[in-house]
Amino acid sequence: MKYLLMATMCLLAACAQGKTDEVQAGWSNEPTPSLSRTENEVSIVGHVLDRRTGEPVTGARIEAPGGRTAVSGTGGYFEITGFVEGESGHLVATWGQGLRADLQLRALRPGRLEVVLHLGQ
Numbered sequence: 001m002k003y004l005l006m007a008t009m010c011l012l013a014a015c016a017q018g019k020t021d022e023v024q025a026g027w028s029n030e031p032t033p034s035l036s037r038t039e040n041e042v043s044i045v046g047h048v049l050d051r052r053t054g055e056p057v058t059g060a061r062i063e064a065p066g067g068r069t070a071v072s073g074t075g076g077y078f079e080i081t082g083f084v085e086g087e088s089g090h091l092v093a094t095w096g097q098g099l100r101a102d103l104q105l106r107a108l109r110p111g112r113l114e115v116v117l118h119l120g121q
Contacts (some may be wrong), residue, residue: 005044007042009059009076016025023068039110040110040115041081041082041083041084041085041110042083042084042085042087042108042109042110042111042112043079043080043081043082043083043111043112043113044064044079044080044083044091044100044105044108044112044114044115045078045079045080045112045113045114045115046048046077046078046079046114046116046117047072047075047076047077047078047114047117048062048072048076048078048093048095048101048116048117048119049076049116049117049119050099050118050119050120051118051119052120053103053121056057056072056074056075056076056077057072057076057093057095057099057115057119058072058073058074058075058076059071059072060072060076060078060093060094060099060117060119061093061094061095061113061119062080062091062092062093063090063091063092063093063094064080064083064087064089064091064105065083065087065088065090065091065105066082066083066087066089068080068082068083072093083108084108085107085108085110086108087105087107087108088105088106088107088108089105090103090105091103091105091115091117092103093117093119094119095119098121099119099120099121100119100120100121101117101118101119101120103115103117
């Protein structure tokens with residue numbers, strides 16, 4: 001019991017130091033909730049992969065409804081925020097010489113939508 005208590009205290013101390021902005025293996029730390037966000041806000045996060053190899057694609061351009069854009073980073077990871085409930089349209093990723101992925105988005109629900117875009121010709 002003594003060791004369990006000590007381990008818990010060490011874990012709590014590590015958590016109390018806060019999150020870093022470090023990105024590891026293509027994943028980012030969760031964003032800190034902002035007071036300006038509304039309950040109906042939506043974010044889209046995901047990965048861009050090469051359809052043939054399954055490898056992550058760094059540097060792909062992602063276009064979303066409302067003129068929102070992103071570029072995939074390490075591990076093919078991307079995040080686009082600022083959507084509101086009910087928005088719909090296409091999520092399109094492009095890279096290199098004609099590689100493309102197109103995903104039809106239904107009416108978005110509040111929260112975080114996770115997707116995987118497979119680039120191909």
